Amino acid sequence: MQLCTKISEARAACQSARASNKRLGLVLTMGALHEGHLSLVRAAKAQCDAVAVSIFVNPTQFGPAEDLSKYPRPFARDRQLLENEAVDVLFAPPVEEIYPAGQCTWVLVEGLSDKLDGRSRPGHFRGVTTVVSKLFHILAPDAAFFGQKDAAQLAIIRRMVQDLNLPIAIVACPIVRDPDGLAMSSRNAYLSGEQRRYALVLHRSLEQAERQFRAGEKIAAKLIGAARELIAGAPQTKLDYFEIVDPDTLDPVERISQRTLVAVAAYIGSTRLIDNTIVKP
Numbered sequence: 001m002q003l004c005t006k007i008s009e010a011r012a013a014c015q016s017a018r019a020s021n022k023r024l025g026l027v028l029t030m031g032a033l034h035e036g037h038l039s040l041v042r043a044a045k046a047q048c049d050a051v052a053v054s055i056f057v058n059p060t061q062f063g064p065a066e067d068l069s070k071y072p073r074p075f076a077r078d079r080q081l082l083e084n085e086a087v088d089v090l091f092a093p094p095v096e097e098i099y100p101a102g103q104c105t106w107v108l109v110e111g112l113s114d115k116l117d118g119r120s121r122p123g124h125f126r127g128v129t130t131v132v133s134k135l136f137h138i139l140a141p142d143a144a145f146f147g148q149k150d151a152a153q154l155a156i157i158r159r160m161v162q163d164l165n166l167p168i169a170i171v172a173c174p175i176v177r178d179p180d181g182l183a184m185s186s187r188n189a190y191l192s193g194e195q196r197r198y199a200l201v202l203h204r205s206l207e208q209a210e211r212q213f214r215a216g217e218k219i220a221a222k223l224i225g226a227a228r229e230l231i232a233g234a235p236q237t238k239l240d241y242f243e244i245v246d247p248d249t250l251d252p253v254e255r256i257s258q259r260t261l262v263a264v265a266a267y268i269g270s271t272r273l274i275d276n277t278i279v280k281p
Helices: 007-016 035-047 076-085 124-139 151-163 186-189 193-214 220-232
Strands: 003-006 024-030 049-055 089-091 145-148 169-173 237-245 260-268 271-279
Touching: 003 007, 007 049, 007 089, 007 124, 024 035, 024 124, 035 049, 035 145, 035 169, 035 237, 049 076, 049 124, 049 271, 076 169, 089 186, 124 151, 145 151, 151 193, 186 271, 193 220, 193 260, 220 237, 220 260
Parallel strands: 003 089, 024 049, 024 145, 049 089, 145 169
Antiparallel strands: 237 260, 260 271
């Protein structure tokens, strides 16, 4: 695996990996890798001839009161995990390499970036789309692999790629869960054992909505009301949102009649977690 910390090195390494018409897959991460990230790497390896992974804790997607300073950065461990997966290129730049002094250009997907997580975290998706567009430009993959857990991010990146005419296939991969159902997240490490048990209410709320939907309930407001009631009874848990929306536009739906995203975000103590599921008739 070739480790690159400079844009010039990463660009040259990816150009080399794409030689002879090889298909290059890309997985973008902020490190603190877990099985969810590795599932994206394996999907990329299955569909592409070469795979690049980035590790970059992007400061522009964190709000002033969020966890940038304490975000886990176990780089040596992450590097070994990617070595074990036979990744071809690892791009791990310092902040000043991606954001040179005086930067004043941003990429914003208007109309989507203030929905779901974007409504709760103003400016978050502007930071995400700016850094993703930078990394796409630097590494020039044929395909990029993202987890379905970040459903709003996925919809926004797909729209950005479409609107900017980028020749990159966006591949969504299934949510990876622990055996008890908790969606894997680097932020799970912040939870105490007790809080981790409380956090299972996110998955339970989604399962309840699915069961009610399969039993014939199609009215979104009724599914949302029942889910909010369930979450309200969980200790140390504060609901951010429970919404039922179109998975592409992120607009609320009143009645489920086609493929629909059911999404939840909540604070367990001070740790914000997200989860979702897709339902369809």
